[in-house]
Amino acid sequence: MLFSGLPSSSEPLHIPDGFLNWWVSLICWVLAIVGVGIAIRRSGKTLGERQVPLMGVLAAFIFAAQMLNFTIAGGTSGHFLGAALAAILLGPWAGILTMTTVVAIQALLFQDGGLVVMGANVLNMGVVATLVAYGVYRGVLELLGGKKWGLPAGGFVAAWVSVVTSAVACAVELAFSGTSPLTVALPAMAGIHALIGIGEGLITVGALLFVAAVRRDLLEVTGPAAGGMRWAIVGLAIALGLTLLAPLASPHPDGLERVAEDHGFIETAQGAPYEIIPDYVFPGIPNEALATIVAGLVGTLIVAGVAFTVALARRKAAS
Amino acid sequence: MVAMKAIEITDLYYAYHNGRYALRGVTLSIMAGEKVALVGPNGAGKSTLLLHLNGILRGRGTVRILGEEIPGHNLPRIRAQVGLVFQDPDDQLFSPSVFDDVAFGPLYAGLPEHEVRRRVAWALAQVGLEGYSERLSHHLSQGEKKRAAIASVLSMEPAILALDEPTSGLDPRARRRLIEFLRQLPQTILCATHDMHLVAEIFPRMVILDEGLVVADGPTQELLDNTSLLEAHGLERPWPYKPQEHGTP
Amino acid sequence: MAGEHLHALDGYRARTSPVHHLDARVKLVLALLFILSAVLTPTGAWPAYILLTALVWSAIILSQVGMGFVQRRTAVVMPFALAAVTVIFTTPGRPVLTVWKFDITDHGLLRLISILLKSWLSIQAAVLLTACTPFPALLQAMSALRIPRVLVVILGFTYRYIFVIGDEALRLIRGRAARSGDLNGKGGGTLLWRARVTGNMAGSLFLRSIERSERVYAAMLARGYDGQIRTLNHPTVRPSELVLMLAGSLLLVLIQLLARLRW
Numbered sequence: 162m163l164f165s166g167l168p169s170s171s172e173p174l175h176i177p178d179g180f181l182n183w184w185v186s187l188i189c190w191v192l193a194i195v196g197v198g199i200a201i202r203r204s205g206k207t208l209g210e211r212q213v214p215l216m217g218v219l220a221a222f223i224f225a226a227q228m229l230n231f232t233i234a235g236g237t238s239g240h241f242l243g244a245a246l247a248a249i250l251l252g253p254w255a256g257i258l259t260m261t262t263v264v265a266i267q268a269l270l271f272q273d274g275g276l277v278v279m280g281a282n283v284l285n286m287g288v289v290a291t292l293v294a295y296g297v298y299r300g301v302l303e304l305l306g307g308k309k310w311g312l313p314a315g316g317f318v319a320a321w322v323s324v325v326t327s328a329v330a331c332a333v334e335l336a337f338s339g340t341s342p343l344t345v346a347l348p349a350m351a352g353i354h355a356l357i358g359i360g361e362g363l364i365t366v367g368a369l370l371f372v373a374a375v376r377r378d379l380l381e382v383t384g385p386a387a388g389g390m391r392w393a394i395v396g397l398a399i400a401l402g403l404t405l406l407a408p409l410a411s412p413h414p415d416g417l418e419r420v421a422e423d424h425g426f427i428e429t430a431q432g433a434p435y436e437i438i439p440d441y442v443f444p445g446i447p448n449e450a451l452a453t454i455v456a457g458l459v460g461t462l463i464v465a466g467v468a469f470t471v472a473l474a475r476r477k478a479a480s
Numbered sequence: 481m482v483a484m485k486a487i488e489i490t491d492l493y494y495a496y497h498n499g500r501y502a503l504r505g506v507t508l509s510i511m512a513g514e515k516v517a518l519v520g521p522n523g524a525g526k527s528t529l530l531l532h533l534n535g536i537l538r539g540r541g542t543v544r545i546l547g548e549e550i551p552g553h554n555l556p557r558i559r560a561q562v563g564l565v566f567q568d569p570d571d572q573l574f575s576p577s578v579f580d581d582v583a584f585g586p587l588y589a590g591l592p593e594h595e596v597r598r599r600v601a602w603a604l605a606q607v608g609l610e611g612y613s614e615r616l617s618h619h620l621s622q623g624e625k626k627r628a629a630i631a632s633v634l635s636m637e638p639a640i641l642a643l644d645e646p647t648s649g650l651d652p653r654a655r656r657r658l659i660e661f662l663r664q665l666p667q668t669i670l671c672a673t674h675d676m677h678l679v680a681e682i683f684p685r686m687v688i689l690d691e692g693l694v695v696a697d698g699p700t701q702e703l704l705d706n707t708s709l710l711e712a713h714g715l716e717r718p719w720p721y722k723p724q725e726h727g728t729p
Numbered sequence: 730m731a732g733e734h735l736h737a738l739d740g741y742r743a744r745t746s747p748v749h750h751l752d753a754r755v756k757l758v759l760a761l762l763f764i765l766s767a768v769l770t771p772t773g774a775w776p777a778y779i780l781l782t783a784l785v786w787s788a789i790i791l792s793q794v795g796m797g798f799v800q801r802r803t804a805v806v807m808p809f810a811l812a813a814v815t816v817i818f819t820t821p822g823r824p825v826l827t828v829w830k831f832d833i834t835d836h837g838l839l840r841l842i843s844i845l846l847k848s849w850l851s852i853q854a855a856v857l858l859t860a861c862t863p864f865p866a867l868l869q870a871m872s873a874l875r876i877p878r879v880l881v882v883i884l885g886f887t888y889r890y891i892f893v894i895g896d897e898a899l900r901l902i903r904g905r906a907a908r909s910g911d912l913n914g915k916g917g918g919t920l921l922w923r924a925r926v927t928g929n930m931a932g933s934l935f936l937r938s939i940e941r942s943e944r945v946y947a948a949m950l951a952r953g954y955d956g957q958i959r960t961l962n963h964p965t966v967r968p969s970e971l972v973l974m975l976a977g978s979l980l981l982v983l984i985q986l987l988a989r990l991r992w
C-alpha cells in the first residue's frame with residue numbers, strides 16, 4: 162500500500178465486481194435502493210437545507226476516520242468502518258446516507274469495492290450496518306435504563322455487532338453467488354470481523370466519550386427519545402433475517418445457483434440466447450479450443466493494432 | 481452617485497449558543513464606495529459582525545444594507561448584494577471544481593445559463609484565474625484558493641464586499657498580489673484583518689473592535705499614530721516604512 | 730510518505746487522449762456495461778474473456794494512462810481472491826489434484842479462474858474510468874443517468890472534503906506518530922490506551938467536521954442557497970459519441986452471445 166494512512170481494502174468488506182453473480186447483485190441493489198431512498202427522504206425532512214453540506218462533509222469525515230487505523234495485536238490492524246459512529250452521532254437515516262456516500266466514493270475513486278456490486282456494498286456497510294448499530298445502541302440504552310455507562314457500553318456493542326453483521330451479510334451474498342461456500346465464508350468472515358469489531362468498538366467508544374466530554378449537546382440529538390425499543394427490534398430483525406438466510410445457502414456448496422439450476426430457474430433465465438442461436442457451434446469453427454485460439458488471435462490483432470496506431474500518433478506529435 | 485449608506489448597523493447584540501455575547505452593541509455606518517478595515521484581537525467579534533451583513537446570523541439591533549433592513553422579505557437579493565468572503569477558502573470553495581463554485585451564486589440568483597457562464601469567465605478574469613474553471617479546488621495553492629473564493633462572490637456582482645482576513649496564510653508574493661488586486665476593486669469594502677500593512681496601504685478608514693464593541697473609528701493614519709490605543713487592543717503599528725510595490729521580503 | 734497530501738491518491742491521470750475527451754456519460758455507460766458483461770460471462774467461456782481483455786486493453790492503450798498504472802491499482806481485489814479460493818475444493822467435479830486431504834476439482838478450478846478473470850476485467854474498466862474522467866464530470870454523468878440529484882450533490886461535497894478532512898486526519902496521525910514514533914499507533918501504551926488515543930482523534934475530527942459543515946452551510950447561504958438543487962444543463966451527447974456508445978454496447982452483447990454458444 163502507498164502508506165499506512167490509505168483506507169485500504171485489507172479490511173475485506175468491500176466486495177469487488179466479479180465476486181457476486183447477477184441476481185444476488187440485483188437483489189442487493191433493490192434492497193439498497195429502498196433503504197437509501199427512505200434515508201434520503203427521512204434525513205431531508207429533519208435536516209432540511211442542511212442535508213447537503215452536513216452529509217457531504219460528514220461522509221468525508223467517516224472516510225478520513227477510516228485512515229485512523231491502529232494495531233490490535235501482532236500484525237492485525239484495527240480498521241474502522243464507522244457505521245456505528247455515524248448511526249449514533251447522526252441517527253439512522255442520516256447515518257445510512259453518510260455511509261452510502263462513503264461506499265460510493267470509495268468505489269468510484271479508489272476502486273475499493275465494485276460498481277455493479279455497489280448495491281451489495283451499500284446494503285452491507287450502509288444500510289445493514291447502520292440500522293443494526295442503531296438498533297443495538299438503542300436497545301442497550303433501553304436495557305440499562307439511562308445508566309452512566311450506557312453510552313460506552315451501547316457504543317461498543319453496537320460497533321462490534323455492526324461490523325460482524327456486515328461481514329455475515331457479505332458471506333451470505335458470496336455463498337448465494339457460489340463464490341465461496343458458506344461453511345468457509347461465514348466462519349472466516351465472521352471470525353476476522355469479530356476481531357476487527359473489537360477495534361471498531363474501542364475507537365467508537367473513544368470517539369463517543371470525546372464528543373460527550375466536549376459537546377454533549379451533539380449527542381443529545383439522538384439521545385434518549387421515544388421509539389428506542391422499536392429501533393432495537395428493527396436491528397434484531399435484520400440480524401435474525403440474515404441468520405435465517407444463511408442455512409438457505411449453506412447446504413449447497415455451489416450456492417443458490419445450484420438450487421436454481423436444479424429447479425430450472427437458470428434455464429429459463431439463460432434460455433433465450435441458446436434458442437436464438439441454434440444448436441451449432443460458431444460457423445466454421447468446429448470446437449471450443451479452436452474458438453479460443455481464434456479469439457486469442459483476434460484479440461491480439463486488435464490490441465496490437467491500437468498500440469501501433471497510438472505509437473504512430475505519438476511519434477507524429479513528438480516530431 | 482449620491483452619498484448613500486451602504487452598511488448601517490445600529491446597536492447590534494449577538495450571543496452564541498453558549499450564552500456569551502460576541503457583539504455588545506455595535507453601531508457602525510459605511511458609505512457607498514468606502515473602504516474600511518475592521519481590526520481587533522482574536523475573538524473580538526469581527527467574523528461574527530461580518531456574518532450579520534447578509535443575515536446568516538441574526539442578532540438584536542438593526543442591520544441595513546443599501547437602505548434595506550435585513551433580514552427582510554427579500555433576503556436572497558440582499559445576499560447577492562453582499563459578497564462575503566470567508567477566512568478559510570476551504571469553507572467557501574465547497575464544490576468539486578472552480579467553475580461550479582464561481583457559478584454557484586449566479587445560479588442561485590436564477591440567472592440564465594449564458595449569463596452564468598459569462599459571469600464565471602468575467603469573475604475568474606478579475607482575479608487572474610483565467611483558464612482555471614475546470615481545475616479542482618483541492619489542487620489549488622492557498623493563494624489561488626483565496627482568489628477563487630473572491631471570484632465566487634464577485635460573480636454575483638455584489639455592491640459590497642465583506643472580507644474576513646483575506647491575507648492570512650498567504651506567502652509574501654501571494655499576499656502582495658492580493659493587496660494589489662483589492663486596491664483596484666470599485667466595491668464598498670469592509671475587511672476584517674490583522675494585517676496592519678494591508679490596512680495602512682489600502683484602507684483610508686479603520687474601525688477597531690474589541691470584546692464586541694467598537695472602541696475606535698476614524699482615519700487610518702490618525703489611529704495608527706495613536707500607539708497607546710493600538711497597544712490597548714493588542715494591535716501593532718506597521719513597520720514605519722512605506723512598502724514598495726514589489727520586492728517585499 | 731507521511732508528508733504526502735491525500736490528493737496524491739486521486740486516481741485521475743490528466744492526459745489528452747481520445748478516451749479522456751469522450752463524453753463522461755458515454756464512458757460511464759460503457760464501463761458499466763462492460764463490467765456487467767464480464768460478470769455475466771459464463772464459467773469457462775474463454776473466447777469471451779479473451780475478447781473482453783482485448784477491448785479493455787485497447788482502451789487502456791488508447792488512453793495513455795499506462796498499463797502498469799492500471800494493473801497496480803487492480804491489486805485491491807486480492808483479499809477477495811483469497812475468499813474465493815475455496816471453490817476449487819468445494820465445487821463438485823473430477824478431482825485433478827489433491828492438496829493435503831482435499832481434492833481440487835476441474836470444475837472448481839475453472840470456476841475460480843473465471844471468477845478472478847471477471848473481477849480483474851471489471852476492475853480494469855473501473856480504474857480506467859476513474860483515470861480518464863475528472864470526478865466532477867463523472868458526477869454530471871451520474872445525474873444525467875438519473876441518479877438522485879441530492880445523492881450526486883452530496884457526493885460532490887464529499888469528494889471536495891475528503892481532501893480537506895483527510896489532510897486534517899493525516900496531521901493527527903503525524904502528531905500521534907511524533908509522540909509514539911509509529912504511524913500505525915503501534916508503539917507505546919496498552920491496547921486500551923492506543924484505542925483511546927485513536928478514538929479521541931476520531932472524536933476531535935468529528936467535531937471539526939461538524940463545525941466545518943456549519944461554516945460551509947453559511948458560505949452556501951451567503952451565496953443564495955435555498956435548499957433547492959440547481960445545476961446547469963448538460964450539453965447533449967454528440968451524435969458521433971452516441972454512435973460509439975451504441976456500437977460498444979452492441980459489441981458487448983455480441984460477445985455475450987458468443988459466450989453462450991454451446992461449444
Ligand SMILES: Nc1ncnc2c1ncn2[C@@H]1O[C@H](COP(=O)(O)OP(=O)(O)O)[C@@H](O)[C@H]1O
Nearest residue numbers: 496497498502521522523524525526527528529
Ligand atoms: N460558532 C461559535 N460558537 C460559540 N462561540 C463562538 C462561535 N464563533 C465564535 N464564537 C465566539 O465569539 C467570539 C467572537 O468570535 P469571532 O467573531 O470569530 O472573533 P474574531 O473574528 O474577531 O476573531 C469569540 O469569543 C468566539 O469564541
Ligand SMILES: [Mg+2]
Nearest residue numbers: 526527567644
Ligand atoms: Mg475571525
